[in-house]
Amino acid sequence: MQIDFTSVPKHYASRTHEKMRDVLMDPDGVGPAIHYYMIRGGVDQKNVTVWEPGTISGEYIKTYGHYHVGDLSETYWIIYGQGVALLQKLAEDKNGEMIPDIVAEFRAIPAKAGDEIFMPEKFGHLVVNTGSTYFVTIDDSPVDFEDRDPTSFPGHADYEPVKKMRGFA
Ligand SMILES: [Fe+2]
Numbered sequence: 001m002q003i004d005f006t007s008v009p010k011h012y013a014s015r016t017h018e019k020m021r022d023v024l025m026d027p028d029g030v031g032p033a034i035h036y037y038m039i040r041g042g043v044d045q046k047n048v049t050v051w052e053p054g055t056i057s058g059e060y061i062k063t064y065g066h067y068h069v070g071d072l073s074e075t076y077w078i079i080y081g082q083g084v085a086l087l088q089k090l091a092e093d094k095n096g097e098m099i100p101d102i103v104a105e106f107r108a109i110p111a112k113a114g115d116e117i118f119m120p121e122k123f124g125h126l127v128v129n130t131g132s133t134y135f136v137t138i139d140d141s142p143v144d145f146e147d148r149d150p151t152s153f154p155g156h157a158d159y160e161p162v163k164k165m166r167g168f169a
Contacts, residue, residue, distance in 0.1 A: 010145065010151065011039050011040050011041060011045075011151060012037075012038070012039055012040075012151065013037075013038045013040060013151035013152040014034045014036070014037050014038065015034065015035050015036050015037075015038075015063070015064060015152075016033060016034055016035070017031045017032060017033055017034070017035060019064070020035050020064065022064070022163050022166065023062075023064055023065065023162060023163065023166055023167040024056055024057075024059060024166075024167070025056075025057060025058075025059045025167065026056065026057035026058075026059070029056040029057035029059070030056065030057075031054070031056040031061070032052045032054065032061075034052070035051070035052055035061050035062075035063075036049055036050060036051045036052065036061070036063060037049070037050045038050075038151065040143045040151045040154070041143070042141070042142050042143035042144075042145075043140055043141075043142050043143075046138045046139065046140055047138065047139050047140070047141060047143065048136070048137070048138055049063070049127075049136070049137050049139070050134050050135070050136050051063070051081070051083070051127070051129035051134060051135040051136075052129070052134070053081075053129055053131060053132050053133055053134065053135070054129075060128045060129055060130050061128070061129045062086075062126050062127065062128040062129070063126045063127050063128075064126065064159060064162065065086070065124060065125065065126030065159075065162040065167065065168055066124060066125070066126075066157035066158055066159045066162060067090075067098065067122075067123075067124040067157070067158045067161060067162075068121060068122075068141075068156055068157060068158070069155070069156050069157065069158050070121075070156070071121045071122075072121055072141075072142075072156055073118065073119060073120050073121045074118075074119040074125075074139055074140060074141045075116060075117070075118050075119070075139065075140050076111075076116070076117045076119065076127065076137045076138070076139045077115075077116050077137060077138045077139070078111045078112060078113050078114065078115045078116070078117070078135075078136075078137055079113060079136040079137060079138060080113050080133065080134060080135065080136040081112070081113065081129060081131045081133045081134055081135035081136060082110070082111070082112040082113075082129075082130055082131040082135065083110075083111050083112075083127050083128050083129045083130050083131065083135045084108055084109065084110050084111065084127070084128045084130055085107075085108070085109040085111055085117045085119075085125060085126075085127045085128075086106075086107070086108055086109075086125065086126050086127070086128065086168050086169075087106070087107040087108075087109065087119060087120075087123040087124070087125050088103050088105065088106045088107070088123065088124050088125075088168055088169055089103070089104050089105040089106075089122050089123050089124070090102060090103060090104060090124070090161065091103070091104045098161055100161040100164045100165050101164075101165060103169045105123075106168075106169050107123075111127075124161065124162065124168070126162075126168060141154070141156065141157075142154070142156055144156070
C-alpha cells in the first residue's frame with residue numbers, strides 16, 4: 001500500500017496567529033505564527049492540545065474558545081504546565097437562543113499538571129497558558145471525520161458567539 005506522506009496528517013490541526021486575531025484583545029499585537037497545536041483523536045483516542053507560552057500585547061496565549069452544539073460536556077486532563085480555564089454561560093432569549101453579549105455565569109479555574117477540568121454542557125470554554133513552558137492537555141471531545149474540516153473546527157463546536165464578541169468576558 002502506498003502512503004502519501006506529503007499530505008497533512010488527518011489528525012493534525014493548528015491555530016494560526018492570523019485566525020486568532022479574531023479573538024485577541026489586540027488584533028495587531030505580535031505573536032507566534034501558531035498559538036496552539038492539536039492532534040485530534042476524538043472520544044476513543046482523545047485529543048491532545050499544546051499551547052505556546054507567552055503573551056500578545058499582555059494577553060496570555062489561549063485557545064479560540066467555543067460553545068458546544070447540543071448537550072455535550074467535556075473533560076480536560078492537564079498533562080504539563082499551568083493555565084487557567086475560562087468558562088462562561090450566556091443568557092438565553094425566550095426561544096432558548098444564546099445572547100452573545102450577556103454572560104449569565106463566568107468561572108475562572110486555575111489548572112496545573114495532574115488536574116482535571118470538567119466543562120459542563122452550555123458553558124463556553126477556552127484555556128489560557130499562564131506558565132513559561134508549553135501547556136499540554138488531553139480532552140475527550142468528539143471529532144467527526146466526515147466533516148469538511150473536522151480537525152480544525154469540529155462540527156460539535158460553535159465558534160460564532162466567541163468571534164462576534166471577540167473573545168470571552
Ligand atoms: Fe469543547
